[in-house]
Amino acid sequence: MIEDFHRIKRLPPYVFAEVNRLKASARARGADIVDLGMGNPDMPTPQHIIDKMIETIAKPRTHRYSASKGIPGLRKAQAAYYDRRFGVKLNPETQIVATLGSKEGFANMAQAITAPGDVILVPNPTYPIHEFGFLISGASMRHLKAGNGEEWLRAVESAVKHSIPKPLAVVISFPSNPTAMTADLDFYRAVVDQAKRLGLIVLSDIAYAEIYYDGNPPPSILQVPGAMDVAVEFTSLSKTYNMPGWRMGFAVGNERLIGALARVKSYLDYGAFTPIQVAAAAALNGPQECVEEIRQTYKRRRDCLVETFGRAGFTIPSPPATMFAWAPIPEPYKALGSVEFTKLLIEKADVAVSPGLGFGEYGEGFVRIALVENEHRIRQAARNIKKFMSGGTEGLHNVIPIADAAPANATPPAKSAS
Numbered sequence: 001m002i003e004d005f006h007r008i009k010r011l012p013p014y015v016f017a018e019v020n021r022l023k024a025s026a027r028a029r030g031a032d033i034v035d036l037g038m039g040n041p042d043m044p045t046p047q048h049i050i051d052k053m054i055e056t057i058a059k060p061r062t063h064r065y066s067a068s069k070g071i072p073g074l075r076k077a078q079a080a081y082y083d084r085r086f087g088v089k090l091n092p093e094t095q096i097v098a099t100l101g102s103k104e105g106f107a108n109m110a111q112a113i114t115a116p117g118d119v120i121l122v123p124n125p126t127y128p129i130h131e132f133g134f135l136i137s138g139a140s141m142r143h144l145k146a147g148n149g150e151e152w153l154r155a156v157e158s159a160v161k162h163s164i165p166k167p168l169a170v171v172i173s174f175p176s177n178p179t180a181m182t183a184d185l186d187f188y189r190a191v192v193d194q195a196k197r198l199g200l201i202v203l204s205d206i207a208y209a210e211i212y213y214d215g216n217p218p219p220s221i222l223q224v225p226g227a228m229d230v231a232v233e234f235t236s237l238s239k240t241y242n243m244p245g246w247r248m249g250f251a252v253g254n255e256r257l258i259g260a261l262a263r264v265k266s267y268l269d270y271g272a273f274t275p276i277q278v279a280a281a282a283a284l285n286g287p288q289e290c291v292e293e294i295r296q297t298y299k300r301r302r303d304c305l306v307e308t309f310g311r312a313g314f315t316i317p318s319p320p321a322t323m324f325a326w327a328p329i330p331e332p333y334k335a336l337g338s339v340e341f342t343k344l345l346i347e348k349a350d351v352a353v354s355p356g357l358g359f360g361e362y363g364e365g366f367v368r369i370a371l372v373e374n375e376h377r378i379r380q381a382a383r384n385i386k387k388f389m390s391g392g393t394e395g396l397h398n399v400i401p402i403a404d405a406a407p408a409n410a411t412p413p414a415k416s417a418s
Contacts (some may be wrong), residue, residue: 011136016355016358018339019342019343022347026346033351034350034351034352034373034377034384035372035373036351036369036370036378037353037370039239039324039370039372040372041238041242041244042373042374043297045242046241048282048286048290049241049280049283049286050279053275062278066270066271066274068265068266068268068270069096069097069098069271070097070098070250071271071274071281072092074278074281074284075092075093075097076092077281077284077285078092078098078235078250078284079091079095079096080285085217085220086219086222086223088220090252091255094255095254095258096250096258097250097251097252097262097265098249098250098271098277099234099249100247100249100269100272101248101249102205102234102235102250102251103133104249105234105249105250105251105261106129106133106203106234107129107133107136108261108264108265108268109133109232109257109261110134110137111133111137111264112257113168113201114168115138117138117139117165118134118140118167118168119140119142119166119168120140120168121167121169121170121171121200122134122141122142122143122144122171123143123147123172124362124363125146125178125179125359125363126146126171126173126176126359126360127176127205128358130173130203139168142163142167144156144159146176147181148174148181148183148187156198157194166198168200169201169202170191170195170201170202171203171204171205172191172203173204173205173206173207174204175206175208175209175211175321175322176208176322177322177324178324178326178354178359178363178368180319180320180324180326183219185224188219188220188221188223192221192227192231196226196229200230201231201254202230204220204232204234205234206218206234207236207238207249208239208323209235210239210240210291210295211239211240211298212295212320212321213295213302213320213321214320215320218321221233222252222253227253228254229254230254231253231254232251232252233251233253234249234251235249236248237249237280237284240283240294241290241291242294243280246276247272247276248277300375301371301373301374301378302318302319302325302371305325305369305371308378309381309382309385311382311386312382312383312385312386312389313386313389313390314382315330323370323371324368325369326368327366327367327369328365329366330389332389332392337364338356338365338366339355339357341355342354342367345385345388348388348391349385349387349388351384353367353368354367354369355368
């Protein structure tokens with residue numbers, strides 16, 4: 001028998017395989033599934049960005065190979081964004097690389113800096129690429145329970161002390177997918193101080209920095225003096241401008257790390273299609289009212305979700321940021337686990353969510369709910385859930401065998417959006 005390839009064997013089973021099968025089966029029999037699972041924005045890209053794409057694609061010279069680290073105008077646009085949003089000065093030539101979404105940036109950074117056997121500290125639960133980009137590159141993971149305070153810092157300290165070899169890098173992500181947890185500048189200062197003292201690289205993912213609802217806008221770790229010595233930050237236009245399928249993101253920060261990423265990318269791709277890069281620059285440089293409109297749409301959906309699901313008996317903590325809610329499984333169903341509860345919602349309520357287990361073992365007991373349906377559909381989902389939950393739990397153990405649940409180290413699908 002031929003064994004699986006080495007890197008494929010390192011990837012755990014696909015936690016959503018059965019969930020996706022159930023969704024497809026339900027739709028095949030005519031069920032109207034309210035899909036709050038994958039974080040795939042349903043709103044259109046703003047028209048001025050589309051117009052710039054159409055204008056540019058009509059020019060034959062833009063059909064040629066592009067630049068793997070991004071065209072100069074796009075990198076300058078990202079530098080301008082960081083200046084006005086965070087007060088951070090970046091050199092477009094040496095401190096910015098355009099990526100095919102933040103996901104590709106993370107994966108290729110892992111390829112650039114990781115040697116087989118290196119140890120990476122990753123939060124758990126977290127967005128899968130934070131772990132599996134490094135796993136594919138040959139690193140070993142040390143999971144730390146996700147946090148944004150002293151407990152997290154102590155966990156990093158302990159992991160460095162007790163890991164052989166000493167960890168190479170630590171991953172942080174705020175606002176967080178899936179938990180919606182946020183962090184402030186005081187926490188970032190502590191992270192930078194600790195990283196310098198312990199000799200760690202810091203990889204920060206702020207893909208949801210513009211999707212926030214309560215309080216001040218989320219900061220960048222690069223606002224901390226000295227952060228540029230140890231940190232690289234990843235951003236994305238996917239959620240900010242409703243451009244998920246355009247696949248445009250950035251890595252910015254430490255010159256040595258950005259240089260390593262740029263060199264790896266130069267061997268692997270020629271960058272995004274030039275008209276997409278020009279349109280992305282137009283998004284960053286153009287009118288920003290669309291960003292606030294997108295933010296307010298998600299806020300209305302969040303409020304609708306929390307209110308209507310709460311009245312249905314499914315209490316959901318109100319997320320301060322991101323396009324996700326991180327919800328504890330209702331007590332009567334907690335023993336089923338997140339995978340089985342997710343399957344049950346599809347079969348009995350025609351509602352799809354994401355099982356928390358798919359984001360790491362510490363995600364068990366939760367489900368992630370994406371704000372990717374309008375308020376009418378969210379209310380419909382709440383009515384379905386209320387009807388389902390009013391029936392009680394008697395006999396549910398016979399509906400879906402708990403033994404079928406996916407293993408705790410399973411990963412969500414590759415398409416799960418950041």
